[in-house]
Amino acid sequence: MTKPxxxxxxxxxxxxTPSGPFDAVKDVxxxxxxxxxxxxxxxxxxxxxxxxxCINRLLADNGRISSGMISFSGRELTTLPEREMRPIRGAGIxxxxxxxxxxxxxxxTVGQQIAEALEVHGKARRGQARERVIELLxxxxxPSPEDRYSQFPHEFSGGMRQRVLxxxxxxxxxxxxxxxxxxxxxxxxxxxxxLDRLGELTAETNTAVLLITxxxxxxxxxxDRVLVMYKGExxxxxxxxxxxxxxxxxxxxRLVSAAPSLVTxxxxxxxxxxxxxxAPKALAELKDVGxxxxxxxxxxxxxxxxxxxxxxxxxxxxxxxxxxxxxxxxxTAKMLLGLEDITEGSILIxxxxxxxxxxxxxxxIRRQIQPVFQNPYASLDPRYTVAESIGEPLRVxxxxxxxxxxxxxxxLLEQVALPGSVADRLPHELSGGQRQRVAIARALALKPExxxxxxxxxxxxxxxxxxxxxxxxxxxxxxxxxxxxxSHDLAVVNMISHQVHVMQKGRIVESGTPQKLFTAPxxxxxxxxxAAIPGSALAGAV
Numbered sequence: 040m041t042k043p044x045x046x047x048x049x050x051x052x053x054x055x056t057p058s059g060p061f062d063a064v065k066d067v068x069x070x071x072x073x074x075x076x077x078x079x080x081x082x083x084x085x086x087x088x089x090x091x092x093c094i095n096r097l098l099a100d101n102g103r104i105s106s107g108m109i110s111f112s113g114r115e116l117t118t119l120p121e122r123e124m125r126p127i128r129g130a131g132i133x134x135x136x137x138x139x140x141x142x143x144x145x146x147x148t149v150g151q152q153i154a155e156a157l158e159v160h161g162k163a164r165r166g167q168a169r170e171r172v173i174e175l176l177x178x179x180x181x182p183s184p185e186d187r188y189s190q191f192p193h194e195f196s197g198g199m200r201q202r203v204l205x206x207x208x209x210x211x212x213x214x215x216x217x218x219x220x221x222x223x224x225x226x227x228x229x230x231x232x233x234l235d236r237l238g239e240l241t242a243e244t245n246t247a248v249l250l251i252t253x254x255x256x257x258x259x260x261x262x263d264r265v266l267v268m269y270k271g272e273x274x275x276x277x278x279x280x281x282x283x284x285x286x287x288x289x290x291x292x293r294l295v296s297a298a299p300s301l302v303t304x305x306x307x308x309x310x311x312x313x314x315x316x317x318a319p320k321a322l323a324e325l326k327d328v329g330x331x332x333x334x335x336x337x338x339x340x341x342x343x344x345x346x347x348x349x350x351x352x353x354x355x356x357x358x359x360x361x362x363x364x365x366x367x368x369x370x371t372a373k374m375l376l377g378l379e380d381i382t383e384g385s386i387l388i389x390x391x392x393x394x395x396x397x398x399x400x401x402x403x404i405r406r407q408i409q410p411v412f413q414n415p416y417a418s419l420d421p422r423y424t425v426a427e428s429i430g431e432p433l434r435v436x437x438x439x440x441x442x443x444x445x446x447x448x449x450x451l452l453e454q455v456a457l458p459g460s461v462a463d464r465l466p467h468e469l470s471g472g473q474r475q476r477v478a479i480a481r482a483l484a485l486k487p488e489x490x491x492x493x494x495x496x497x498x499x500x501x502x503x504x505x506x507x508x509x510x511x512x513x514x515x516x517x518x519x520x521x522x523x524x525x526s527h528d529l530a531v532v533n534m535i536s537h538q539v540h541v542m543q544k545g546r547i548v549e550s551g552t553p554q555k556l557f558t559a560p561x562x563x564x565x566x567x568x569x570a571a572i573p574g575s576a577l578a579g580a581v
Contacts, residue, residue, distance in 0.1 A: 042113065043070035044247050045094070045215060050107035052089050052098070063089045063102070065271045073214070074245040076238075078262035078279070080255055080294065082500040083471040086271040087251050088137075091217045093117075094249070095132055096124050112214060130160040133213035137220040137498075138414060139200035143192040149176075149203050150188030156210045175206040180232050182365075186334065197413065197494070198225045198364020198527075205233060212244055219251040223498050226363035226527030227571040234261055253500035255298050259283050260573040267291045297501040299530035300572075305553070307357060307512050307535050319353035322489055322521050323375065323408075328384035329545075330370050344370040346545045348384070350538075352489060355515065357522040359532040359553075361568065362542035368525045371542070372491050375523065376410055377401055388489075406436060409482035413494035415474035419466040425452075425477050426462040432484045451480040455510060472503035479510070483518075493525040508535055529572060533557055541565050 052064035064086040071077050079087040092098050094109055096116060109116045112131065116124065128134070136142045144152055153175060154168035163171050169188065176184035179202040192200055201221065208216055216237070222230040238261070240246050252258050258265050258279065265282045267275040269290040275282065286292045328348045331341050345367035352358045360368045373379040375386055377393060385392050388404050396404065409432070412418045419428050426448045433444045452459055455476040466474055475495065482490050492511070496504045512535065514520055526532050532539055533553045541549040541562060549562040560566050 042110075044073045044112060045071040045249070046108075046110040047090070047094070048108045048110075050090065050093060050109065051105045052086070052093060053103055053105040054099070055101045055103075062105075063271050064093070066107070067268070067271075067273045068107075069266055069273065069276065071215070071247050071249060073247055074241055075264070076241060076248040076250060076262045077264045077266060078250040078252055078258035079266045079268060080252055080258050081268035082253065082502055084270075085268040087268050088219055090268075091134075091219050091249065091251050094215075094217060095128055095134055096121075097128075097134075126160070129156055129213065130162075130211045131214055133208040133211065133216040135205050135208035135216065135218040135221040137223065138417065139192070139197065139204050141417065142204060143200060145192055148189050148191055149195065153203070153207050153210055156207050160211045162211050171210070172206075175210055176203070178209075178236060179203075179206045180229055181206075196365045196369065198229060201225055202229070202233065202364075205237075209237075209240065213246065215247045215249065216240075217249045217251070220253070220498070221250070222257070223252075223254075226361075226366075226568070227529065227573070228363050228567055230257075230573070231571040254573070255283075255294050255501065256300075257573045267294070294501060297505050299501070299504075299528075299534055303530060303534055305534050306508060307537065308516070309537055309552070309554075319355055321351040322354045322389065323352040323523075324387040325350055325371070325375070326385045326387070328371070328374060328386060329382050330367075330374055330379055331382040343382075343545050345374070345542075348542075348545075348547055350540055350547065350550065352521050352523055353537075354488070354521055355519045356537045357515065357524050357535055359524040359526060359536035359539045360542055361526055361529060361532055361539060363527065363568075366542040367545040368542055369493055370545075372410075372493050372523060372525050376408055376491055377405060402436070406485045407487050408489045408491060409485060409487040410491045410493065411475070411478050411482050411495045413497055415471065415478045415498075416466055418478055419474060421466055424463050424465060425457075425469070428466075428477060429481045429484055432481060436485060438485070447484065448480075451483055454483065454514065455480045456506075470503075472499055472506065475499065475503075475507055476510070479507075479514075483514070486518075487520070489521045489523065491523045491525070494527070495524075496531060497526065497528060504531070511535065529557065529568060541568070 048068050050064055050067045051062060054061045054063055067090060081087045093104055104117050150172050153172045157163040157168045157171055173184045173188060176187060181187050181199055181202055205221055222233060237248060241248055250262055262279050265279045266273055275288045275291045283295060286295055325348055329346045330344045332344055334340050334342050348371055360371060362368050370379060374381050381394050385394060388407060393404055429448045429451055430444045433439060433447060448462060449459055457476050496507050499507060524536055536553055539553055539556050540547045543564045549565050556565060560569060
């Protein structure tokens with residue numbers, strides 16, 4: 040028998056913390072053959088990303104491999120000198136990290152950054168590198184790659200930035216690709232194209248893939264084997280079909296049952312009571328709204344990120360916008376929040392046109408509308424305690440005294456089901472789900488009427504995601520909140536929304552209730568979105 044490409048044996052990882060040593064990974068063992076795809080699933084904090092960091096020897100400074108071995112292509116990595124490890128990264132082991140904004144240099148163009156990876160590992164000279172980069176950008180589905188080569192990361196949507204990281208990971212044609220949540224920011228159609236391409240690469244070059252994900256449906260569809268991690272331990276492993284159809288460990292059974300699908304019962308009440316109007320009065324209204332940008336790069340001209348967008352957000356209701364990366368979802372949300380200028384059309388909040396108000400009036404309107412973004416770690420100041428982050432909107436708007444603000448923070452923590460003991464912690468001391476609860480508490484601090492949730496649960500594992508969705512629905516019923524819910528996850532949208540708008544290339548192509556859109560779609564694009572949802576195997580699972 041040939042030796043596996045990657046062998047991890049009895050791996051234990053220990054972190055030094057103020058409260059003493061902590062074992063984040065406990066005696067984990069598995070192998071990965073050339074050309075094979077193995078998925079590691081588990082909730083935030085389960086240790087799956089720590090295992091990936093060990094393979095590339097990229098652990099945080101306070102972490103160390105306290106015992107165990109990692110063999111890659113016949114070489115023991117745990118004892119390898121750094122000078123010998125450096126050329127293995129990129130050329131031998133490629134990496135697609137999770138957060139594109141913190142992993143792309145904001146002062147260099149996207150093309151320069153991918154070209155650098157090729158040049159460092161001797162895969163292409165400067166003249167050749169540009170051609171290869173354009174080929175890679177096209178391969179991962181970025182339109183007009185020749186023009187995009189000269190653009191900066193901030194000029195790309197979140198999903199497009201993620202695709203750039205995937206292109207960088209594949210650039211040197213590594214033997215092993217570690218993909219850490221590579222598609223969490225991508226809509227289902229782009230996700231399918233990217234993962235299809237990864238599958239082709241595996242077949243063509245015999246590249247192995249270690250897929251780190253919280254999406255059990257995705258793991259089941261794409262991996263040969265699935266490893267389930269819980270609290271640092273490998274609790275179950277086996278062929279994907281076996282894990283889905285007959286999970287043995289209680290935690291795996293919980294993961295399978297919590298995975299949302301289009302047949303999952305909605306958690307939001309879509310029925311009206313006799314005392315409620317059939318069509319509640321609109322809190323916000325968008326009328327033929329558009330946003331135009333000037334293009335950078337080799338071509339000149341303009342680009343409409345959103346065009347002729349019209350819809351209403353009724354009081355106490357959740358309106359969702361779905362669509363692929365770059366479809367205009369987030370641009371629409373930013374215009375509603377006053378973070379992007381409106382090129383054409385108008386947005387009314389409580390009947391007031393926000394494009395015609397003074398900056399002082401806009402400050403008052405902003406109290407009515409608050410955002411919750413996708414990445415709670417990036418949207419929380421790492422130097423602020425939880426109490427300082429939640430109280431910041433109150434300080435900015437000069438509401439209350441120091442003591443009254445602290446009382447309000449305590450109330451908000453209770454509302455989002457966080458213990459008062461987290462008030463003095465910093466963001467890095469919290470799990471992903473806890474950080475997102477802090478972000479929601481901060482959004483509620485000013486008692487807004489409308490909360491804009493831009494991919495607010497896409498980075499969370501299914502168990503935490505369910506908790507956050509239940510929390511949002513409970514807060515809506517308790518406080519009468521309206522939500523604009525931006526998402527690429529149609530199963531989640533089906534669970535939480537009253538009305539759905541499908542966007543493609545900056546325009547709304549179909550609108551309706553979730554029941555109508557997801558059972559009898561009329562637009563070809565909506566049908567394509569539904570067909571691309573991974574994990575149909577979950578429908579018949581436990």
